[in-house]
Amino acid sequence: MNAVRLVLSLWLALCCALAQADVVKVRAFDDIIESGVLKVAMYENFPPYSYQQDGQPRGVDVELARKLAEGLDLKLEVLWVTPDETLDDDLRNFIWKGHYLRPGVLADVMLRVPYDREFAYKRNELGEVINELVVMFAPYQRExxxxxxxxxxxxxxxxxxxxxxxxxxxxxxxxxxxxxxxxxxxxxxxxxxxxxxxxxxxxxxxxxxxxxxxxxxxxxxxxxxxxxxxxxxxAENAYPNMGKQVWDLGMAVHESNRQLAYALEEVLEPLILEGELEKLYASYGLSYELPGLYQDVESDVAGR
CATH class of the missing domain: 3.40.190.10 (Periplasmic binding protein-like II)
Structure with a gap:
């Protein structure tokens, strides 16, 4: 009987250890600052947004991420995202759960996420919010x-x-x-x-x-x-009967890491309002369009 109990105890201990190993710890804001590194997830092989050239990260999202990291006195670490079937999967793999092929690996923030209320509160067939563990914030570009x-x-x-x-x-x-x-x-x-x-x-x-x-x-x-x-x-852009022709892109963090989101917003806002982001896009030969949130601010200022 004692042998049976011992085997059962060992089995339960192993199950607990495996369960704990499967838990991915989201880095708190203080831990990120102490580490000296900001881990940013962005899509691989996706020019002009994010890609590698001569072994080095390049692209407008990479340059933006570097400026965000510098604004927090941190170094940038890029986590390359290979797209899964849906964006919901990508957010799960890099923001709140992790991927079984990369155990223990999560980003602090992910770029090029739709800044869209309908998407943020999308529900599954059971009525559950699909991305309830994700905060989407800081629109930085209109596409x-x-x-x-x-x-x-x-x-x-x-x-x-x-x-x-x-x-x-x-x-x-x-x-x-x-x-x-x-x-x-x-x-x-x-x-x-x-x-x-x-x-x-x-x-x-x-x-x-x-x-x-x-x-x-x-x-x-x-x-x-x-x-x-x-x-x-x-071409002139005329797309009859097309649902969404323009949309805003922003960032995403784990819902427990709103402090990081607030800090990133403080760094981002002057980059947008002082024209630094527009210059960054121009350096890649790209047009830059303000996201809707800042177009509203610009309209208010012009109307005064």
Missing amino acids: RWQTAYDDRRIDEVPSVAVFQYHPIGVEVDSVPSFYLSSVFEGRLAKHTHHYPSIREAFAALQQGEVDATMAMRAEIEWLLEQADDKHLKL
């Missing part, structure tokens, strides 16, 4: 969709309606892919060509396989900057 075209093959693009007659390249399983395949009762579908990435879709534009391509504005501007081709131009 929108953008089309680029070759003026040797299309005179102008006042609306996507022209792609009833011209081929356009998009990334597979992207919003532009679904949109162009369904708008105007599907009349653009046969002219919508799908590629593994936006860079391959843009290469198809350069090679004459398609006459245009559509993606996020910063991606398109970045590719145009790299191409340096006077015949590749930005």
Whole structure:
């Protein structure tokens, strides 16, 4: 009997140890400051936002993260995010739970998260808030969709309606892919060509396989900057019957780490209001658009 109890006790102890090992500790604000390092999660291989060049992190999100870290007298440590199936999965893997392939690894903050109340309070089929352990805050950029075209093959693009007659390249399983395949009762579908990435879709534009391509504005501007081709131009952005054409991007932290969120907001605000973030984007050849929160502030100031 004693042997049975001993085996049971050892088994229970092992289960407790495994359970404790599976718990990922979120670093408190004081612990982050004491460590001297800010761990920031951002998407890998995602130019012009975040990517590696010659083994070094580059991109507008990387530069912003570095400024945020410096503002707190910390060094930046990048945690590269390989996208999972959904953003909810990415937040789980890097902000509140961790991933079984990276036990014990969490970021202090994640960038390029939608600053959107509807998304923040989205519920599952049981009525539970999916991201209840996440705080989304500090919008720092407004993003929108953008089309680029070759003026040797299309005179102008006042609306996507022209792609009833011209081929356009998009990334597979992207919003532009679904949109162009369904708008105007599907009349653009046969002219919508799908590629593994936006860079391959843009290469198809350069090679004459398609006459245009559509993606996020910063991606398109970045590719145009790299191409340096006077015949590749930005289209007027008219997307009939498209749900969300512009959206704001911000940050996310664990809900227990609001002190870090407040501190990051204090560093971010002057970067936006004093034009530093606009200069940062311009250094990458990108347009910068104020998020809605700051557009409202700017309007109030102008109206006084």
